[in-house]
Each structure stands twice: as C-alpha cells, then as structure tokens.
Amino acid sequence: MRIVIDQKKCAGHARCAAVAGEIYELDADGYIAFAEKPVPPGKEAAAQRGARACPERVITVVED
Numbered sequence: 001m002r003i004v005i006d007q008k009k010c011a012g013h014a015r016c017a018a019v020a021g022e023i024y025e026l027d028a029d030g031y032i033a034f035a036e037k038p039v040p041p042g043k044e045a046a047a048q049r050g051a052r053a054c055p056e057r058v059i060t061v062v063e064d
C-alpha cells in the first residue's frame with residue numbers, strides 16, 4: 001500500500017497532518033512534503049484517515 005499525492009494541488013489545509021501527523025509531514029510552508037511514499041506497516045488506517053481529511057482530495061491511498 002502506498003500514498004500518492006497530487007502535490008502541486010495541495011492548498012496547505014494541514015488536515016492530513018492533524019489526523020495522521022506520523023505519516024503526513026508538512027514542509028516549512030505548511031504544504032505536504034512528499035508526492036509518494038509507502039504506507040508504513042500498521043499505519044494503513046491512519047493513511048486512509050488522512051486521505052479522507054483532505055478537503056482538496058489530493059491524497060490517494062493505492063493498494064498495490
């Protein structure tokens with residue numbers, strides 16, 4: 001399972017980090033800090049929570 005983010009469409013709402021900060025790191029300006037990464041073991045639910053929390057719908061959790 002991995003997270004794919006349409007990073008250029010991130011508007012800096014920071015909801016992803018608020019609900020799952022251990023996965024969704026923000027950069028110094030408050031935007032999501034990565035475009036893609038694997039979901040760490042045991043963090044699947046948190047990854048989904050963060051994706052659902054984004055009002056811009058730019059986060060996709062992909063089942064490999």
Ligand code: F3S
Binds near residue numbers: 011012013030031059
């Ligand atoms: Fe960006 Fe959405 Fe998170 S707009 S900071 S990816 S809640």
